[in-house]
Amino acid sequence: MDLSETSAGTQVSDRNGSLIDEFRRVRAQSEALCAPLEIEDYGVQTMPDVSPPKWHLAHVSWFFETFVLKPFARDYAEFHPQFAQLFNSYYETVGSFHPRPERGLLARPTVAEVFAYRRHVDEVVMRLLADPPAPRAEEIRRRVRLGLNHEQQHQELLVTDIKHIFAYNPLRPAYHAGRAPRRAAPQPEWIGFPSGLYEIGHPGDGFGFDNEFPRHRVFVQAFLLASRPVSNAEYRAFVEAGGYRRAELWLSAGWQQVRAAGWDRPLYWERAAAGWEHITLAGRMPPDPDAPVCHLSYFEADAYARWCGKRLPTEMEWEVAAARLPVQGNFAASGWLQPAAAAQTGLAQMYGDVWEWTSSAYAAYPGYRPPDGALGEYNGKFMCGQFVLRGGSCATPDGHVRASYRNFFHPQDRWQFSGLRLADDF
Ligand SMILES: [Fe+2]
Numbered sequence: 001m002d003l004s005e006t007s008a009g010t011q012v013s014d015r016n017g018s019l020i021d022e023f024r025r026v027r028a029q030s031e032a033l034c035a036p037l038e039i040e041d042y043g044v045q046t047m048p049d050v051s052p053p054k055w056h057l058a059h060v061s062w063f064f065e066t067f068v069l070k071p072f073a074r075d076y077a078e079f080h081p082q083f084a085q086l087f088n089s090y091y092e093t094v095g096s097f098h099p100r101p102e103r104g105l106l107a108r109p110t111v112a113e114v115f116a117y118r119r120h121v122d123e124v125v126m127r128l129l130a131d132p133p134a135p136r137a138e139e140i141r142r143r144v145r146l147g148l149n150h151e152q153q154h155q156e157l158l159v160t161d162i163k164h165i166f167a168y169n170p171l172r173p174a175y176h177a178g179r180a181p182r183r184a185a186p187q188p189e190w191i192g193f194p195s196g197l198y199e200i201g202h203p204g205d206g207f208g209f210d211n212e213f214p215r216h217r218v219f220v221q222a223f224l225l226a227s228r229p230v231s232n233a234e235y236r237a238f239v240e241a242g243g244y245r246r247a248e249l250w251l252s253a254g255w256q257q258v259r260a261a262g263w264d265r266p267l268y269w270e271r272a273a274a275g276w277e278h279i280t281l282a283g284r285m286p287p288d289p290d291a292p293v294c295h296l297s298y299f300e301a302d303a304y305a306r307w308c309g310k311r312l313p314t315e316m317e318w319e320v321a322a323a324r325l326p327v328q329g330n331f332a333a334s335g336w337l338q339p340a341a342a343a344q345t346g347l348a349q350m351y352g353d354v355w356e357w358t359s360s361a362y363a364a365y366p367g368y369r370p371p372d373g374a375l376g377e378y379n380g381k382f383m384c385g386q387f388v389l390r391g392g393s394c395a396t397p398d399g400h401v402r403a404s405y406r407n408f409f410h411p412q413d414r415w416q417f418s419g420l421r422l423a424d425d426f
Contacts, residue, residue, distance in 0.1 A: 019141055020129050026148045027122055029397065030057060031115075033158050036175050042111045045104025046168040049415060050161040055087070055103045058114045060151040061121040062087035066094060067375060068143045069121065072136055073128050079120045080109070093374040145207055146375070152397040156416075159281070159337060159395040164415050167268055167279040174283040180330070180340035180394075185290035188226045191347050192426055193320060195222040200319045201365055202404040211379040212404040214367045218316045222426035225313060225321050228342040228349050229356060229421045230304065233289035235296075236276060238304050239265050249306050254299030257412050267295035267414045281337045290341035292354045294419045298387045298411035301357040301420035313423035315360035315388040315406065322350045322391065323403040329353060329391075333398040339417065340394075352396065354419030355389035355407055362386040362408035386410050393417035 034042070034053055042054040051059070062083060069076045078084070086106065088097035098106070109117070125144065132140045166173050201215035202208035244264040247255050257263065268279040269287070278287045287293075296304075305311050313321075329352025330340050339353040350356075363383050370380030386408040392401035395417050409416060 019144060020126055022148060023122075023125060023129065023144060026151050026397075027118070030060065030151060030155055030158065031118075033155055033162075037162070039111055041162070041165065042114075043104060043107065044165045045101075046164050047415075048101035049413065050104075050164050051100075051157065052104050052106075053158060053162060053165075054109075054111050054114045055106070056154045056158050056161070058083065058109070058117055059087045059089055060147070060154050061118050063150050064121050064125050064144070064147045066091075068128070068140060068147060069124050072133070072140050072143075073124050074133075076124060079117045083109075083117065091374050091377050093377065146378075149207055149209070149400070150378075152400045155332070155397050156393070156395045156400075159332065160416050163268075163279075163281050163337075166281070172279065172284055175281040176335075176337065178282055178335045178337055180288065180291065180334075180336040180338040182288050183290065183341050183343060185228060185231060185341040186345045186348075188228050188422075189345070190224040190424065191227055191321070193220070193223050193225065193317070195220060195426075198316070198320045200316055200323075200404065202402075206402075208402075208404065209379060209406075210371055210376075211362075211365075211368070211383075211406050214365060215404075216366050220314075220316050220320055223313070223317050224424040224426055225317065225347070226422040227345065227347055229292035229339075229354055229419045231290050231341070232287040232293045235266065235293035235304060236287075236289070238307050239269075241307075243303060243307055246307075249303040251299060251302060251411075253411065254297075254303060257297070257299055261412075263300075266293060266300065288341060292339040292341075292349065292419045294339050294354045294393075294417045295414050296357070296418055296420060297414040298357050298409075300414070301418075302359070304420065305422055308422060310422040310424045312357055312359040312420060315358040315390060317423060318350075318356065318358055318390045318421075319403055321347060325350055325403075327351050327399075327402055330394045331392060331396050331398045331400075332394065334394065337394055339419070351391050351401065353394055354391075354417050355393045356391050356421045357418060358388045358390055360388045362388050362406070382408065389416075389418055 037053060043052045045052050085096055086098050088094055162175055166175055197217050197219050199215055199217055202212035203215055243249060244258055250258060270277050276287060277284050301312060329349060331352045342348040370376035389407040
């Protein structure tokens with residue numbers, strides 16, 4: 001199997017030692033995220049999209065076992081013969097898998113067994129990295145890098161799934177004590193970008209997922225982009241102006257969703273005697289009016305933009321604007337796990353805080369081909385019926401995203417830290 005398209009740019013320049021360090025660091029980070037959990041929290045699944053924390057911890061280990069150890073580690077002895085089925089997510093060419101909505105029905109393996117599975121996989125991966133068989137060494141390192149980036153994606157899912165699990169519980173447990181700082185955000189400004197021929201997609205240096213390739217030229221009309229994402233106060237005005245009751249603001253599928261689900265506010269917002277509150281990982285509190293609104297579906301982001309007489313940016317516009325900026329922002333390492341108000345004027349918060357919905361359907365770039373073999377199922381087969389989000393969030397691991405990074409979700413999904421930034425024609 002040739003992974004050169006999956007991870008083009010992962011020309012192996014690191015020596016084995018630094019990759020082992022990176023492996024240790026990323027694997028430890030997944031476990032650190034689970035440190036605040038009680039044993040009872042690990043097996044809960046509150047909706048089909050949410051996976052129990054112990055399933056995440058096992059699945060990311062299954063990924064290394066399936067795509068690194070079984071093909072490349074000599075005489076590899078799998079930890080348990082049925083884990084291949086229990087912890088395969090969706091790879092049809094690898095074998096069958098346990099139904100996604102029923103992951104929370106698995107009382108066993110125990111959490112202790114899942115951690116023992118992790119230790120087993122860790123030891124063999126690190127032994128393999130320390131002394132990889134020469135002809136396959138580069139391929140092994142490529143796949144380990146893919147596995148580490150995959151595990152980081154699941155670290156964000158751990159955070160968003162734990163939030164959903166805790167928010168579902170009437171006891172309203174808090175995951176941590178972290179609080180985003182409160183400050184007055186600057187008024188949004190419009191920033192103009194000229195029309196022209198631009199290059200988008202992964203430039204080829206460093207890791208990239210297959211869906212970011214190939215880099216290609218696009219013509220972009222002149223456009224305006226808001227200097228910061230839409231805030232809680234701004235979105236609250238839409239809620240209180242009856243935005244959820246006006247069919248003319250919504251896409252047809254969005255209006256059906258609003259009516260069927262009874263939506264009248266963002267996920268996690270609640271009416272309290274003293275006004276709006278929302279559930280955070282630090283407990284229930286009034287939303288910071290200046291912080292970016294989050295937990296919006298594509299439908300809500302689109303309806304809000306229409307209410308403003310504006311629109312969502314395309315993913316091309318977003319990338320053109322972001323490519324000039326350093327990848328800095330409120331990512332998971334801030335420890336807040338909550339969006340914070342913009343601290344600066346000018347184009348702000350393109351990275352971190354909230355994933356920004358774009359109006360672009362998640363589709364293949366011109367010339368894209370999924371990699372051969374099972375790893376071709378990683379991204380390519382999901383290029384239907386979803387929309388692209390850009391920029392990472394307050395739950396994204398530091399160093400994980402870049403200007404060309406394409407996240408994607410269904411238009412009704414809103415349990416991720418997803419918000420919006422307005423765009424307009426120039
Ligand atoms: Fe996965």
